[in-house]
Every structure is written in structure tokens, then in C-alpha cells.
Amino acid sequence: MSIKPVESLDSVVIRFAGDSGDGMQLTGDRFTSETAALGNDLSTLPNYPAEIRAPQGTLLGVSSFQLHFADHHVLTPGDAPDVLVAMNPAALKANLGDLPRGATIIVNTDEFTKRNLAKVGYDVSPVEDGSLESYHLHPLRLTSLTVDALADFDLSRKDKERSKNMFALGLLSWLYTRPTTGTEQFLKNKFGSKPDILEANLAALNAGFNYGETTEDFAVTYEIAPAKMQGGAYRNIVGNTALAYGLVAAAHRSGLQLAMGAYPITPATDILHVLAKLKRFGVITMQVEDEIAGVGTAIGASYGGALGVTATSGPGVALKSEAIGLAVMLELPLVVVDVQRGGPSTGLPTKTEQSDLLQAMYGRNGESPCAIIAPQSPGDCFNAAFEAVEMATTYRTPVFVLSDGYLANGSEPWLIPDVAKLRQIDIDFTTEPNDVDANGEPVFHPYLRDPETLARPWTLPGTSGLEHVIGGIEKADITGNLSYDPDNHDKMVRLRQAKIDGIAKSLPDLVVDDPSGDAGVLILGWGSTYGPIAEAVRLARKDGINVAHAHLRHLNPFPPNLGEVLARYEQVIVPEMNLGQLSLMLRAKYLVDVQSYTQVRGLPFTSIELAAVLSKATANLSGAIR
Amino acid sequence: MTTIDLGMPGAGTFGVPHLHEDAPPLNKKELASDMEPRWCAGCGDYSILAAVQGFLPELGLKRENIVFVSGIGCSSRFPFYMNTYGVHSIHGRAPAIATGLATARQDLSVWVVTGDGDALSIGGNHLIHAMRRNVNLKILLFNNRIYGLTKGQYSPTSELGKITKSSPYGSVDRPFNPVSLALGSEATFVARTMDTDRKHLTSVLRAAAEHRGTALVEIYQNCPIFNDGAYELLKDRDEAEARVVHLEDGQPVRVGADKLVARGDSGELTVVEAEGADMSRVVVHDAGADDPSTAFQLSRLDDPTMAHIPMGIFRNVSRPTYEDLVHAQIDDVVNAAGGSATDADLGALLMGNDTWTVAD
Ligand SMILES: Cc1ncc(C[n+]2csc(CCOP(=O)(O)OP(=O)(O)O)c2C)c(N)n1
Ligand code: SF4
Ligand SMILES: [Mg+2]
Numbered sequence: 001m002s003i004k005p006v007e008s009l010d011s012v013v014i015r016f017a018g019d020s021g022d023g024m025q026l027t028g029d030r031f032t033s034e035t036a037a038l039g040n041d042l043s044t045l046p047n048y049p050a051e052i053r054a055p056q057g058t059l060l061g062v063s064s065f066q067l068h069f070a071d072h073h074v075l076t077p078g079d080a081p082d083v084l085v086a087m088n089p090a091a092l093k094a095n096l097g098d099l100p101r102g103a104t105i106i107v108n109t110d111e112f113t114k115r116n117l118a119k120v121g122y123d124v125s126p127v128e129d130g131s132l133e134s135y136h137l138h139p140l141r142l143t144s145l146t147v148d149a150l151a152d153f154d155l156s157r158k159d160k161e162r163s164k165n166m167f168a169l170g171l172l173s174w175l176y177t178r179p180t181t182g183t184e185q186f187l188k189n190k191f192g193s194k195p196d197i198l199e200a201n202l203a204a205l206n207a208g209f210n211y212g213e214t215t216e217d218f219a220v221t222y223e224i225a226p227a228k229m230q231g232g233a234y235r236n237i238v239g240n241t242a243l244a245y246g247l248v249a250a251a252h253r254s255g256l257q258l259a260m261g262a263y264p265i266t267p268a269t270d271i272l273h274v275l276a277k278l279k280r281f282g283v284i285t286m287q288v289e290d291e292i293a294g295v296g297t298a299i300g301a302s303y304g305g306a307l308g309v310t311a312t313s314g315p316g317v318a319l320k321s322e323a324i325g326l327a328v329m330l331e332l333p334l335v336v337v338d339v340q341r342g343g344p345s346t347g348l349p350t351k352t353e354q355s356d357l358l359q360a361m362y363g364r365n366g367e368s369p370c371a372i373i374a375p376q377s378p379g380d381c382f383n384a385a386f387e388a389v390e391m392a393t394t395y396r397t398p399v400f401v402l403s404d405g406y407l408a409n410g411s412e413p414w415l416i417p418d419v420a421k422l423r424q425i426d427i428d429f430t431t432e433p434n435d436v437d438a439n440g441e442p443v444f445h446p447y448l449r450d451p452e453t454l455a456r457p458w459t460l461p462g463t464s465g466l467e468h469v470i471g472g473i474e475k476a477d478i479t480g481n482l483s484y485d486p487d488n489h490d491k492m493v494r495l496r497q498a499k500i501d502g503i504a505k506s507l508p509d510l511v512v513d514d515p516s517g518d519a520g521v522l523i524l525g526w527g528s529t530y531g532p533i534a535e536a537v538r539l540a541r542k543d544g545i546n547v548a549h550a551h552l553r554h555l556n557p558f559p560p561n562l563g564e565v566l567a568r569y570e571q572v573i574v575p576e577m578n579l580g581q582l583s584l585m586l587r588a589k590y591l592v593d594v595q596s597y598t599q600v601r602g603l604p605f606t607s608i609e610l611a612a613v614l615s616k617a618t619a620n621l622s623g624a625i626r
Numbered sequence: 627m628t629t630i631d632l633g634m635p636g637a638g639t640f641g642v643p644h645l646h647e648d649a650p651p652l653n654k655k656e657l658a659s660d661m662e663p664r665w666c667a668g669c670g671d672y673s674i675l676a677a678v679q680g681f682l683p684e685l686g687l688k689r690e691n692i693v694f695v696s697g698i699g700c701s702s703r704f705p706f707y708m709n710t711y712g713v714h715s716i717h718g719r720a721p722a723i724a725t726g727l728a729t730a731r732q733d734l735s736v737w738v739v740t741g742d743g744d745a746l747s748i749g750g751n752h753l754i755h756a757m758r759r760n761v762n763l764k765i766l767l768f769n770n771r772i773y774g775l776t777k778g779q780y781s782p783t784s785e786l787g788k789i790t791k792s793s794p795y796g797s798v799d800r801p802f803n804p805v806s807l808a809l810g811s812e813a814t815f816v817a818r819t820m821d822t823d824r825k826h827l828t829s830v831l832r833a834a835a836e837h838r839g840t841a842l843v844e845i846y847q848n849c850p851i852f853n854d855g856a857y858e859l860l861k862d863r864d865e866a867e868a869r870v871v872h873l874e875d876g877q878p879v880r881v882g883a884d885k886l887v888a889r890g891d892s893g894e895l896t897v898v899e900a901e902g903a904d905m906s907r908v909v910v911h912d913a914g915a916d917d918p919s920t921a922f923q924l925s926r927l928d929d930p931t932m933a934h935i936p937m938g939i940f941r942n943v944s945r946p947t948y949e950d951l952v953h954a955q956i957d958d959v960v961n962a963a964g965g966s967a968t969d970a971d972l973g974a975l976l977m978g979n980d981t982w983t984v985a986d
Contacts, residue, residue: 231986279959289755293722300726419973461711464690471714
């Protein structure tokens with residue numbers, strides 16, 4: 001127990017920032033884990049440089065990890081940090097703009113050398129010139145403190161310096177009364193085979209912790225009470241892992257072999273990485289020559305009766321478009337994961353955006369409808385993937401899962417699902433003739449549809465007596481024979497559309513959170529903006545602003561009551577990280593004058609700015625009584 | 627590390643359900659779909675279709691376990707005329723789709739039918755990667771040296787200077803030699819044959835089917851409408867006899883009745899008179915040679931004037947297939963864990979190593 005006074009806080013946002021080589025992601029991960037173990041709710045967001053080897057000490061090379069933890073439900077990684085840990089001048093400079101006055105800054109002054117300062121354009125050290133006066137500044141010689149603490153170790157100075165992130169972690173753990181036992185165990189697992197490195201890291205961690213306790217630099221320590229959370233087992237999970245697990249769980253529940261074809265692309269690659277490890281679950285991963293082959297192999301696998309999946313980002317979807325159209329025509333199950341990033345072209349590969357909605361919706365030749373599902377938080381990627389598999393197999397159609405960079409790399413505590421309660425996915429392959437011909441003889445018609453779902457039979461090669469050829473050329477209704485008949489084409493185009501539209505019948509109604517029941521403004525989001533929007537709504541309501549909130553998970557088809565919901569509100573605000581793609585769809589479909597609020601900075605919205613939007617919108621209401 | 631010992635790869639159709647030995651073999655008719663082929667009169671595709679339908683029953687496979695996957699082009703209409711399973715996919719992508727299918731289903735005999743444009747232009751990337759992976763696919767490349775379906779543009783196998791509608795001044799593109807390309811792509815089976823030589827075509831298809839791994843079979847195919855006579859020289863018995871380089875395993879490589887292929891002083895291959903040839907320098911064909919260099923050299927004897935046209939099986943070596951390796955890795959892990967994953971395994975995966983519990 002600390003001998004210093006302890007102060008209680010309800011929520012804290014910390015950002016660890018340093019050079020790519022400083023181990024900030026690891027430091028953040030470990031602090032997250034300690035925090036989760038204490039029962040705080042939390043949300044995290046890493047921010048990586050796009051260049052793998054950006055020059056050391058430059059702004060381009062800054063890597064950061066933000067963590068928001070609280071004694072209540074946390075919806076976002078936090079708008080602005082309360083604490084910045086800056087390991088070098090670049091990290092300070094790159095992040096200072098995000099800090100509110102009064103925030104705490106811990107800097108590693110050992111790195112504030114003339115050379116490093118010059119690299120980022122500081123003539124004088126900001127630590128010394130008084131420019132940081134309005135912050136709580138803690139200039140610490142983190143590197144030399146670490147090296148001093150490791151004086152007795154037979155390691156090179158370089159190796160000793162490497163442990164400075166553990167020193168920082170120890171210090172922060174002390175400052176926020178986090179236990180370090182989990183990290184100690186983690187280090188033992190990681191460096192078990194290198195005892196001297198292990199001992200050095202443990203010593204640095206301890207030294208950091210003790211430094212907080214003994215130095216006069218820090219007068220108080222803080223504690224944050226556990227949050228009230230639903231009972232159960234939790235882990236911290238990032239969106240890409242949750243998404244991969246959702247696919248595996250659905251494959252397991254359906255009895256299908258998961259077959260993924262993929263080509264590496266940021267920020268989707270980790271889905272491939274996770275699945276490649278899961279051979280235990282019979283998962284086939286094929287890292288193929290390009291994105292077209294990625295979707296091609298998935299389609300081939302689905303045709304063979306596996307669960308064909310491909311995961312990519314926007315540029316990859318562009319390459320896959322023609323083949324996704326083929327899957328629309330073949331009417332085979334296919335899951336296409338698009339982890340969206342900043343576009344167009346290579347755009348901002350490591351940043352987030354929601355600008356592929358229209359690509360998923362319309363980015364193919366011909367009338368080529370696909371279902372679209374968007375998860376709303378990192379953990380929710382599991383559910384979205386699971387549901388996509390259910391939909392793809394039930395309706396024999398490509399289904400898009402629209403994740404994004406923010407969800408993919410962000411993390412949150414995840415209530416681990418009870419496997420026994422995961423829905424069963426029944427797959428029924430057609431193995432017998434399904435129709436009779438004019439003479440009453442049994443025949444197989446590959447495009448005879450289920451009257452309820454309009455799905456066609458899923459019949460596997462190897463099934464005797466049902467041999468047939470499918471392909472991309474238009475087929476005759478029912479028989480699936482080639483057909484160039486105008487009326488038949490018109491009918492088939494409409495049938496394929498009706499099949500996707502009909503999925504709406506199986507969707508739950510859109511739930512609107514409107515506690516007063518008489519809000520005039522509805523804020524409607526989709527995908528990863530859920531957290532910032534929900535937080536903004538909470539802030540607005542605290543200020544007495546009456547707003548309703550709803551979040552779309554199904555982008556195609558929309559939930560059945562959406563039109564009715566939109567009509568109920570005098571004003572509908574749709575924030576998106578694009579130039580208004582959902583707004584365009586809503587306006588076109590429901591003839592509702594939704595107000596688009598957009599931003600494409602590669603970063604999530606802040607809840608403060610959205611709360612301001614809500615405040616303005618309610619002030620402008622006509623006051624008309626509905 | 628997992629070690630994968632598959633032993634000697636089995637025959638190409640190992641693992642594919644065969645008809646009962648007492649059951650009558652399939653006949654050619656049963657393999658023909660009820661769709662009338664719609665190629666132009668005299669198109670070489672007809673002879674290839676007939677040869678495939680005629681030879682497939684030999685394999686003794688169940689019809690339902692045979693799948694033809696094609697791209698787009700005249701040649702790619704092939705699956706429609708086969709009474710088997712089939713996918714007529716999109717331009718160039720058949721090798722990718724077939725790779726996914728063959729990997730998911732090792733109990734299928736998967737054939738790819740493609741054209742020179744389909745395989746070598748738009749689908750070139752998929753083709754070379756299927757070959758280097760050694761997926762158990764039989765790829766029939768119908769080479770008519772023209773884009774047939776789009777009505778006669780020059781293709782990646784059209785000769786330099788070719789006059790077509792899209793090259794009215796003559797094509798300035800240098801062509802691919804599909805056999806050289808395949809050998810450079812690590813293909814384990816590479817052959818060339820000809821639409822009109824039924825006997826040779828059949829023998830090559832048979833060997834391809836027996837091969838476990840990717841078999842690339844280039845089939846010279848005449849398009850009488852847009853590139854008639856591309857292989858006219860080979861149709862004349864005497865001309866053919868004079869030009870064809872016969873690749874027969876274990877035999878000296880012969881050109882016509884009286885010439886042989888021999889190795890020159892710098893290692894190059896040359897065609898020499900048989901009479902008086904230094905037999906120590908004559909190349910004896912070895913399709914099973916681990917090193918594809920000689921096969922590649924033989925493929926280079928081919929030249930645009932068609933002075934020499936190597937025909938037959940250039941290379942036929944045993945390597946583990948892609949899908950055998952994929953499944954061996956999975957099986958290793960699954961078997962080591964004592965069988966297929968259970969709910970408990972899934973539960974453990976979801977749980978991970980770093981959990982905490984919140985009391986209700
Ligand atoms: C994406 C795409 N681009 C172009 C085409 C048009 N196209 C169809 S077949 C073909 C060329 C076919 O040539 P080849 O593969 O040699 O087949 P052949 O008709 O000669 O048998 C082209 C360009 C297409 N169907 N799809
Ligand atoms: S255009 Fe040529 S390749 Fe196509 S069907 Fe006619 S003859 Fe055959
Ligand atoms: Mg052609």
C-alpha cells in the first residue's frame with residue numbers, strides 16, 4: 001500500500017506515445033490488462049505509424065496507445081488524454097495538440113537531446129522554455145533511471161535502455177494503483193528462455209513502481225473503482241480477433257469447414273493471422289497471389305461445401321468486385337470482411353474510415369445486391385461475423401461485414417460468450433431431386449427457390465444424380481439453364497433483389513433509445529461510430545438535452561421499421577466518417593431529409609464534438625408538437 | 627515444427643471415389659450433357675471435347691466426383707457440354723476458384739479448361755501460382771493464338787506482327803511460350819499436344835490425369851474463324867513429321883525420321899542429322915528429371931517459324947500437392963489434440979489466457 005495520499009477518480013484517459021521501437025503498444029497492452037483485472041471498464045485505441053521503419057525520432061515514427069478506463073460503462077477510447085507519456089520530443093510534439101490544458105505530461109528528458117529536438121523542429125526544449133506551463137509536467141530521466149536501476153546487470157547499455165518502457169509501466173501502475181503481478185507473469189512467459197532479459201525487465205518494472213513511491217515528483221496516487229458490469233468471465237479483445245473467432249464459432253456451430261482465401265492488407269491482415277493459427281478447428285487459410293484469388297478460392301471452397309470467407313480492406317474489395325458478382329449469380333454462401341481504412345487508393349492505410357459502404361452496396365457491375373452487416377464495437381465483431389455466416393448460409397449469398405480500422409485494432413472488455421448458448425446453424429445440402437418434370441419424373445432444378453427465403457439449393461459436387469453446371473451467365477428461373485430471354489432476365493434480376501430485401505423479415509426492429517419518448521432529434525449511426533455517438537448522447541442528456549439515439553447494424557437490407565422510425569423525428573442526424581454515404585441511402589430510400597454530419601480525418605469522432613452537434617440541433621428545432 | 631511425410635504422392639485420382647469394379651464403366655454418351663455444343667463448324671474445341679469424353683471413362687471415376695471449372699472464352703464453354711459438375715466462372719479466374727474447390731474437397735477430380743487469353747492474359751497470375759503451388763488440377767489450355775469469343779484480337783500467344791482487328795498494323799507484342807512459362811512457374815507436369823491428333827491428345831490427358839499435382843496441358847487448337855490455319859503445318863503429315871520434336875520418356879529426342887536433338891559445345895540444344903550423330907551428345911528425354919533446365923531448353927526449340935515443334939510431356943515429377951500439405955498440417959494438429967474440436971475447445975479459445983470474472 002502506498003504511503004502517499006490516495007485520490008479517487010471516476011475515469012482516466014492515458015496515452016502512451018513513443019518511437020515505434022519504444023514498445024509503447026506493449027506497454028499499453030499490459031496497462032490495459034492490469035486495468036481490466038481490477039474491474040474497470042475500458043476501451044483502447046492503438047495508433048501505428050504507416051511506415052514500418054520510419055526514421056527514428058521523427059513525427060512519422062510516433063506510435064501511440066490510448067486507454068480510457070473508468071468506474072462506469074466506457075464507450076470510447078476517450079476524446080482527449082488526461083495523461084500523456086511521451087518517450088521523446090516527437091511523441092510530445094505529435095500528441096500535444098490533443099491535450100487539454102491541465103493535463104499531465106510525463107516526458108523522458110533523456111531523449112530531449114539537441115539532435116532529437118532538431119529532428120522535430122524544436123529550437124529549445126519545450127520542457128525548459130516554459131511553453132508547457134499550463135500542464136502538469138513531469139520531466140523524468142526515464143532512460144538513465146532505468147539504466148541506473150539495472151547497474152548490476154551484465155547487459156549492454158542498449159539492452160538496459162530497452163527496458164525503459166517497463167520502468168514507465170511500473171511508474172504508471174503505481175500512479176494508478178494497478179497491480180503488476182499480471183505483467184510479471186506475462187514477462188516470465190515471454191522471456192522465460194532469456195533469464196537475464198527477464199530479470200532486467202522485472203527489475204525495471206519494480207524500479208518504476210518504487211520510483212513513484214519514493215520520488216517527490218508525485219504527491220498522490222489515484223484509484224478508480226471497478227465499474228458495474230454484467231456478471232461473467234471477461235477478457236480484453238480487439239476487433240480483428242473477435243471477428244476471426246466469430247467466424248470460427250459459426251463454422252463450428254454449422255459443422256462447415258472454414259476456408260479463408262486472403263491477401264495481406266492493413267488493417268485486415270490480423271484476421272488471417274488469427275485464423276492461420278486455428279488448425280485445431282480445421283480452419284483452412286490460403287494466402288494467395290492477390291485479392292481476386294482470395295475471393296476466388298473462397299467461392300471455390302463454398303461451391304465444394306465449405307464456408308468460404310475472404311477478408312480485406314477497401315482496395316481489396318475493389319479487386320474482388322467482379323468475383324463477388326459471380327457469387328451473387330451463383331447464389332453461394334460467401335462472407336466478405338472489409339476492414340475499412342482511409343481511401344481512396346492507398347489512402348491512409350493505418351487510419352479508420354467508413355467510406356466503403358457504397359462500395360459494398362453498389363460496387364459491382366449489374367444489379368448485384370449483397371447483404372451488409374456492420375459491428376459496433378470491437379467485441380461486437382464476434383456477433384457480426386457469426387450473424388454473417390448465418391445469413392450467407394441461409395440465403396446463399398455474399399454477405400459483407402463492414403468493420404474498420406478503429407474496431408479492428410481497438411479493444412474492450414468482452415463478456416466471453418457461453419459456447420452452449422451459441423445458436424445452432426443448420427445447413428441443409430440438397431442431395432435428392434427437388435422437383436418433377438412435365439412427365440412427373442423427379443428432376444433436380446438448381447435454381448428452384450425456397451419459397452420462404454428465396455434461397456436456391458446448395459448442392460455439392462459428389463452428389464450422384466444432381467450433376468449440373470453453374471456459372472456467371474444469366475440462368476433460366478428454376479432450371480438454371482443458360483438463358484438470354486429478356487423476360488427471364490428481368491425476373492431473375494428482381495428475384496435476386498427480392499431475396500436480399502426479404503432478409504429484412506428476419507431482422508429485429510431497430511431499437512430507439514428515447515427515454516423521454518418525445519425527443520425531436522434522432523441521432524442515427526452505423527458501425528464503429530456507436531461508441532462516440534452513445535457517449536455524446538450521454539453527455540448531451542447530462543446537460544438536459546433531449547435526444548433519441550439509434551444504431552444501424554444491418555445496412556442492407558435495413559431493419560423493417562426504419563422508415564417509420566425516421567418519420568417519427570423532426571430531425572435525424574447521421575454522423576459518418578465519410579461524406580454522407582448512409583445519408584444518401586436513407587434519403588434515396590425513405591425520402592427523409594436526414595442531416596449528414598461528416599468527418600474524414602482518419603480518426604473517430606470525439607463525443608464532445610458530437611454532443612455539440614446535438615445541442616445545436618435541439619436548439620434549432622421548430623418546436624412543433626408532433 | 628510439423629513434419630509432413632506424405633510418402634510418394636499417389637496417382638492423380640487417389641482419394642476420388644471410383645465406380646465399383648463390377649460396375650460398367652461410364653460411356654462417352656453419359657458424359658455428354660444434353661446441351662448442343664455451340665462452337666463454329668470446324669472448331670478445334672469439338673475434337674478436344676470428344677477426346678475428353680472418350681478418355682475420361684478410363685479413369686473409372688464416379689461421374690459426380692468430376693468437376694470442370696472454366697473461365698470465359700469459346701473454350702471456356704466446355705463445362706456446359708459435360709454431364710458432370712461444372713462452374714463456368716469469370717474471365718481468368720478458374721485456377722483460383724478450382725484451387726479453393728480442390729483444397730476444400732480432395733475427393734474431387736478437378737479440371738480447368740481455359741484459353742490462351744483466359745489463362746495467359748487476364749488470368750496469368752492465377753495460372754502461375756496454381757502451378758507453383760502444385761494444386762491437384764488438370765489444366766487444359768486451349769491455345770488458338772487468338773481471342774475467339776471477342777471475335778479475333780491478338781492474344782498473348784499470337785505471333786509478333788499478327789494482323790488482327792485490334793492490330794491492323796501488326797501486333798508489336800512478343801508472345802509467351804506457354805510451356806516455357808509453365809516450366810518457369812515450377813509446374814510439376816507440363817505437356818503439349820494437338821486437337822487433331824486424337825491418339826497423342828488422349829495419351830497426354832491420361833498421363834496428366836495420373837499425375838498428382840498441377841498438370842498443364844497446352845493443346846494447339848484451331849480457330850477456323852479468326853485464326854484459321856495457325857497449326858496448318860502440323861496437319862500435313864509430311865510437314866509435321868519433319869518438324870515435330872518427339873518427347874518420349876527414355877528415348878533420344880527425335881525430330882522427324884532422320885534428325886536428333888543434341889547438346890552443343892556451350893550446352894545449347896541443336897537439331898543434328900541422325901546419321902553420324904555423336905550419340906554421347908544426343909539428348910535422351912527424361913521427363914522425371916528433378917532439374918527442369920533441359921525441359922526448358924527443349925521448350926525453346928519451338929520458334930515462330932515452326933521449324934521445330936516439341937510435342938509430348940516435357941516434365942512429369944512428383945511433389946507433394948498444395949492441398950495434401952494443407953490437410954496434413956490440419957490433421958497433424960487435430961490428431962495431436964485427440965480429434966475434432968469440441969465445444970470445450972471452442973470455449974477455451976474464446977476464453978484465452980488473460981481473463982477476469984465479474985460477480986453478478
Ligand atoms: C473481365 C472481362 N474482360 C473481358 C472479357 C471479354 N472476353 C471474353 S473472352 C475473352 C478472350 C478469350 O480468349 P481466349 O481465352 O483465348 O478464349 P477463346 O475464345 O479463344 O477460346 C475476352 C477478352 C470478359 N468476359 N471479362
Ligand atoms: S470463334 Fe474460333 S474458337 Fe471460337 S468457336 Fe468459333 S472457331 Fe472455335
Ligand atoms: Mg484463344
